[in-house]
Amino acid sequence: MPRTLTRYVCQQCGRVSASYMGKCPQCGAFNSMSEEVTHPESVSKKKTAVRGLTGRSEPRQIAEISEDVEERLLLPIGEFARVLGGGIVTGSIVLVGGDPGIGKSTLLLQMAMEMAITKRVLYVSGEESERQIKMRATRLQADGNKPELPAQLFLVTETNLETVLNHVRDVQPSLLIIDSIQTMYLTELDSSAGSVSQVRECASQLRELAKSSGISVFVIGHVTKEGAIAGPRVLEHIVDTVLYLEGDRFQAYRLLRSVKNRFGATAEVGVFEMRNNGLNEVANPSEAFLAERMVNAPGSAIAVTMEGTRPILVEIQGLTSPTQFGNARRTPNGVDFNRLLLIAAVLTRRMGVKLSEQDIFVNVVSGLKVDEPAADLAIAAAIASSWRDVPVRAEVVLIGEIGLAGELRFPGQISPRLREAAKLGFKTAIVPKAIRKGENWPGGIEIVEARSLAQALDAAFIAAPKPKKGRKVA
Ligand SMILES: Nc1ncnc2c1ncn2[C@@H]1O[C@H](COP(=O)(O)OP(=O)(O)OP(=O)(O)O)[C@@H](O)[C@H]1O
Ligand SMILES: [Mg+2]
């Protein structure tokens, strides 16, 4: 009879405690502890066995170690490859997180089908039957130009990780996909699938597999209500790369974002559009995002945000409307709530835009989340434009961070932003006044430098409105 041990594990951060605690002392989460029963002997035995997989390690002088660039499998989906840093690194483990129904299985099945043209691929699902997956595969291929399903793609529905590892031994794939890590379990742990212990142990074993065999492993992870991958931190530390698939479920655009990457730059973004035949790459996101713009309507301004190394133009919409009862409401969609409060306060105090009895709605068209302060100026312009009922000039982009005194600050990477705006036919960019003399502006677009929010808005509106009495110019 193996000795068992009851312990309590925080499902948020993995903190272990001998007794139940209402509040986790490590991460502060409430009611996050759940009971788990373990057999210490079997776990420790398994641990050493797994370690053995990597073979003997031996310290070497740094100069002796060869530094060949890591080997990458070519991935024909360009937007996906970009986010990974250019192809799939062999022996790496990648976590793909995202809200339910956002398209994680679709994206990875598409990748599996592309890769299976040249390599062996094993797709393990703990959520859907082989038939369901095949139906999806057929749909994804519906109007493609490849007539047959790839012969080297193997599907299996399985949740027992030991069995999965046996399948891997049999199939010998170059690429393994696990959909999802929360459905996998190891029999030696008594906690249920999806608990922190199971998720951590399963992910560790998959990492060992990747490192020892050179198989590239993609793992799907569900996202909790709070927006973190269930069993979050522990999982993010184990894997090499963390990608999030995000987007507004009611809109077609999906963004694949890298938040951690041991083999490439983070903050890189791939843009897709969800259609019948799956996720289609959007090569020109700015163009797509601006396609439905109403020109010369009040309450709209164009921001240029950097997503990784790529500048993207987005329309920011603002609407102010007199508060009917109670407190004035601020409703941001795609921008940070606190950022909106700050911008509204600066507009009220420095610009005489009386927003205290106005509800404010701000929307980033396309479902993109803009968390860069460089979009402040466009947000402010959209709100002020709606309040004054005067449109922002159609051919203008606004770039700049707003300070508390109503001053404008220079954002990073201004040149690529301006080049992208010029490429899309915008004539004027309103930017903060450069502190350094002799800033080399790229050609093709007129630059209007503004020291303050007031100067920027005067330049932005169609007919510069007369300055209101009592307005302070910072
Ligand atoms: N027959 C269909 N035609 C068009 N689009 C479809 C069809 N079936 C599903 N979709 C789209 O695919 C999305 C579901 O994608 P997918 O199953 O890949 O998501 P997921 O992130 O894996 O979800 P889950 O978290 O439930 O596993 C749906 O929200 C829908 O937009
Ligand atoms: Mg799925």
Ligand SMILES: [Zn+2]
């Ligand atoms: Zn905790």
